[in-house]
Amino acid sequence: MKIKKTLLVTFVILAGLAMLLAMVYNITKNSGQNEQLSGLLITLFISGLIGPMFFLPTYLRSKESYGLPTAFINYSLMILESVTMLLGLTLYGNAIGGYGQVYLLLIYAFFGFHIFSYPRKFLSSLVQLVIPLGYIILNVVEFKYLSHSNLGSFEIVYNGLFKNGFIFTWGLIIGGFLAFCKFWYLSLKPNKHQEELKNVNNLKTLYIPLILYIIFIFIPGIWYLSHGFQNFFINNSSILFYLLDIIYFAYIIYTLGQNFSSQLQKFLTTDSGIALPEIEDKNDDEVMVPKEEEAEKKE
Numbered sequence: 478m479k480i481k482k483t484l485l486v487t488f489v490i491l492a493g494l495a496m497l498l499a500m501v502y503n504i505t506k507n508s509g510q511n512e513q514l515s516g517l518l519i520t521l522f523i524s525g526l527i528g529p530m531f532f533l534p535t536y537l538r539s540k541e542s543y544g545l546p547t548a549f550i551n552y553s554l555m556i557l558e559s560v561t562m563l564l565g566l567t568l569y570g571n572a573i574g575g576y577g578q579v580y581l582l583l584i585y586a587f588f589g590f591h592i593f594s595y596p597r598k599f600l601s602s603l604v605q606l607v608i609p610l611g612y613i614i615l616n617v618v619e620f621k622y623l624s625h626s627n628l629g630s631f632e633i634v635y636n637g638l639f640k641n642g643f644i645f646t647w648g649l650i651i652g653g654f655l656a657f658c659k660f661w662y663l664s665l666k667p668n669k670h671q672e673e674l675k676n677v678n679n680l681k682t683l684y685i686p687l688i689l690y691i692i693f694i695f696i697p698g699i700w701y702l703s704h705g706f707q708n709f710f711i712n713n714s715s716i717l718f719y720l721l722d723i724i725y726f727a728y729i730i731y732t733l734g735q736n737f738s739s740q741l742q743k744f745l746t747t748d749s750g751i752a753l754p755e756i757e758d759k760n761d762d763e764v765m766v767p768k769e770e771e772a773e774k775k776e
Contacts (some may be wrong), residue, residue, distance in 0.1 A: 652733025
């Protein structure tokens with residue numbers, strides 16, 4: 478097992494160095510004249526540098542079965558999602574003024590939490606990687622053969638990556654919102670949802686994170702991304718691809734919502750190692766009656 482972990486860490490370090498060298502080479506060779514290429518290489522470097530800070534702990538400290546092939550798939554998924562998300566965000570960096578840079582840090586930190594929810598099974602991980610790749614390829618085909626665009630080959634691929642990132646980021650902020658709201662809703666009627674809340678302690682503590690999430694991530698994210706709709710749909714050439722966007726968007730929201738819900742439940746259980754106070758029982762008065770009677774008998 479130690480050998481497998483060493484192999485993965487070595488691969489991640491080498492991949493990060495390769496991304497750094499590619500970025501430096503582009504700056505020295507082309508002086509960063511191609512803004513799209515420079516932006517892509519910078520996002521690759523950021524993803525390869527910061528992404529593993531979230532990704533490696535999920536593998537090295539995981540108590541679940543997490544094989545090396547699955548780890549490589551999840552690492553590739555992390556790079557793809559991180560790069561496309563950053564591309565989508567940087568294109569609209571001025572949409573909410575100076576707060577854009579702060580929001581970039583907040584959304585990436587939340588993306589780090591999303592990394593902990595990656596599947597532990599190889600097939601599930603592979604499906605979660607193949608679907609966005611398929612979406613990107615279909616968009617490349619659309620740009621190249623159906624939209625009658627004059628864009629070059631690299632620009633076409635770049636636009637495909639951006640579209641994926643735009644939809645993924647929407648799914649990220651909405652999926653997180655739905656996950657927080659789900660547990661908040663369940664906490665309102667804990668007796669009715671005992672099966673779903675099994676081993677989960679003090680769901681009332683989610684009120685504060687939910688409010689903070691809405692204020693600092695959800696509302697700014699809606700405002701932030703809404704400025705990109707015009708450019709997002711400008712190159713779509715048929716109703717078929719509008720339908721594809723909608724289906725893919727629904728898939729992203731469903732998948733991320735499910736993953737977030739599962740991860741939040743693990744985080745809130747005693748298995749996470751965090752001791753949380755239990756929810757107050759409405760029948761506390763009934764439970765105390767026998768104890769008081771026993772005390773009176775002893776006297």
